Each structure stands twice: as structure tokens, then as C-alpha cells.
Amino acid sequence: MLSGKSILITGSNRGIGFELSRMILHQEGKLLMACRDMRAGQEAADALKKDVRKGDITLKYMDYTRPETLSALVKDVSEEMKQPLDCLVNNGAIIGNGWDKETYDLTLRTNFKGPLELTTEFAPHMAPGSSIVQVSSGFGELSYCSEGYRERITSAKTLDQLWDQCKEIDVSSSMASENKPCYKVSKAMLNQSVRIQAPKLAECGIACNAVTPGWCRTRMGGPEAPRSAAQGAESILWVILNGSVASGVTGGFWKDGQPKDW
Numbered sequence: 414m415l416s417g418k419s420i421l422i423t424g425s426n427r428g429i430g431f432e433l434s435r436m437i438l439h440q441e442g443k444l445l446m447a448c449r450d451m452r453a454g455q456e457a458a459d460a461l462k463k464d465v466r467k468g469d470i471t472l473k474y475m476d477y478t479r480p481e482t483l484s485a486l487v488k489d490v491s492e493e494m495k496q497p498l499d500c501l502v503n504n505g506a507i508i509g510n511g512w513d514k515e516t517y518d519l520t521l522r523t524n525f526k527g528p529l530e531l532t533t534e535f536a537p538h539m540a541p542g543s544s545i546v547q548v549s550s551g552f553g554e555l556s557y558c559s560e561g562y563r564e565r566i567t568s569a570k571t572l573d574q575l576w577d578q579c580k581e582i583d584v585s586s587s588m589a590s591e592n593k594p595c596y597k598v599s600k601a602m603l604n605q606s607v608r609i610q611a612p613k614l615a616e617c618g619i620a621c622n623a624v625t626p627g628w629c630r631t632r633m634g635g636p637e638a639p640r641s642a643a644q645g646a647e648s649i650l651w652v653i654l655n656g657s658v659a660s661g662v663t664g665g666f667w668k669d670g671q672p673k674d675w
């Protein structure tokens with residue numbers, strides 16, 4: 414079903430992104446693996462080539478914490494490819510623990526600002542019928558945020574407002590007693606960005622959805638997780654295959670093909 418379609422996946426050298434890459438190749442898609450560690454990316458691409466022997470792989474460099482690499486990626490891909498990108502999957506992320514300025518800044522930069530910049534820069538180069546997938550988390554549900562953060566996030570009606578209202582850590586927030594608090598805020602913000610961006614992108618025929626892979630056995634999820642990385646990737650694959658403005662699958666938050674509460 415993805416034959417000939419171009420799909421760019423960030424953070425695809427390991428974990429869920431790697432398993433998703435394998436699935437794209439099995440469906441004979443044109444896979445663009447975007448990684449911040451080119452050596453790890455090359456090893457992953459070689460392993461997939463050897464294993465799958467279908468589809469097409471191009472390896473690209475990007476790092477969400479270095480904005481110039483995001484602009485360079487968009488320019489490079491848009492100039493190089495004969496057709497516009499069919500699907501952008503913002504999958505790469507970090508989970509860091511603690512409630513301090515350094516962790517907060519790095520987590521928001523990696524999990525929210527970077528994916529958002531890549532989305533906003535790629536969108537003008539995407540055609541009607543294409544799709545953007547923001548890989549979020551169950552931890553991105555608003556119920557995990559303190560009342561103060563919930564208010565800051567949900568009251569934002571534009572991306573600038575969302576950033577302005579959340580960019581500084583509130584060290585006195587009750588988030589401090591949460592597990593993985595910066596990650597939770599970053600993914601709740603990513604979800605809100607989908608709600609803000611989806612209607613505008615839909616006017617251009619571009620779908621935009623958030624999806625959670627569920628708790629999976631990866632470096633991030635740890636060995637105790639109940640799901641395999643491949644099961645998590647399946648949840649994302651469903652959105653890649655079904656996200657479309659024409660069919661109304663846009664502006665949602667999904668898990669295993671089912672809508673999920675924000």
C-alpha cells in the first residue's frame with residue numbers, strides 16, 4: 414500500500430523508529446531515515462537492507478537540538494526528490510527525568526520545538542494527500558499535567574502562544590512530584606500543536622495526527638514494557654496508512670487505530 418510513497422522517519426536508527434522503518438520497506442515504500450548519529454544510522458540502514466531486500470533507503474542527518482540541521486534537511490530533501498514527501502514522521506525523542514531548567518529546556522527542544530520546526534518547514538513542500546505524524550505518548554495526556562500546565566497548554570490557540578506560555582519552567586509547579594514531568598509536558602504540548610495545526614494543514618490537503626505506540630521494550634521504554642517495539646510501530650503505521658484529509662482521519666490522537674482521549 415506504500416509502494417513508491419516517500420516516508421521520512423526521525424530517530425529511525427533504533428527502537429520503534431527502526432521497526433517502523435522495516436515495515437515501510439516491507440510495503441516497498443521509499444524510506445528516508447533521519448538520524449543524529451550517522452554511524453548508527455548507517456549500521457541500521459545496512460541491517461535493514463540486508464534483512465528486507467525491498468523498498469528504497471536514503472540516510473539523512475538531522476538533530477532536533479540543532480535548528481540549522483532541520484532547515485538543511487528540508488532543503489536537501491525538497492531539492493533532491495522528484496516528488497514531494499508523502500509522509501513526515503516525527504518519532505525521535507528523549508525521556509529525561511527531573512524537574513529542573515536544564516532537563517526542561519532540552520526535553521522541550523527535542524520533543525516539541527524540533528518536531529514543530531521540522532513540520533512547519535516541511536509543510537510548504539508537501540502536496541495535498543500527504544500526511545504528518547507526531548509520535549506522542551500516553552504520558553502526553555493532559556491528565557498527567559498539573560492544573561497550571563493544563564491551562565497554559567489548552568488555552569493556547571496558536572503555536573507561538575503555546576511556546577510563549579510554556580517555554581519557561583515553573584519550578585514551583587506540582588509537576589515536580591510527577592514521574593518524567595518534562596517528558597509529559599513536552600508530549601502534551603506536541604498534542605496541542607496537532608490540534609492547532611491540523612485545521613490549517615487540512616486546508617492544504619495535509620493530514621496531521623498524534624499517535625502513541627504504547628509502552629514498548631526499547632531503550633526508552635525499558636525491558637519491563639509489555640509491548641514489543643514492533644507492536645508500537647504498528648500503532649504508528651496505522652496512522653501512516655490511514656491519516657488523510659479526504660477520509661477525515663486528521664487532527665486526532667490515536668493508539669492501535671482507535672481514537673484516544675487528549
Ligand SMILES: NC(=O)c1ccc[n+]([C@@H]2O[C@H](COP(=O)([O-])OP(=O)(O)OC[C@H]3O[C@@H](n4cnc5c(N)ncnc54)[C@H](OP(=O)(O)O)[C@@H]3O)[C@@H](O)[C@H]2O)c1
Nearest residue numbers: 424428429476477504505506550627628629631632633634
Ligand atoms: N518506548 C515506549 O515505551 C514509548 C511509549 C510512548 C511513546 N514513545 C515514543 O515513541 C518514540 C520512539 O521511542 P523509542 O522507544 O523508540 O525510543 P528510543 O529507543 O530511545 O529511540 C529514540 C530515538 O530518538 C532519537 N533522538 C533522540 N534525541 C534526538 C535528537 N535530538 N534529534 C533527533 N533524534 C533524536 C534517538 O537517536 P540516538 O540513537 O542518536 O540517541 C533514537 O533514534 C518517541 O517519540 C517516544 O516518545 C515511546
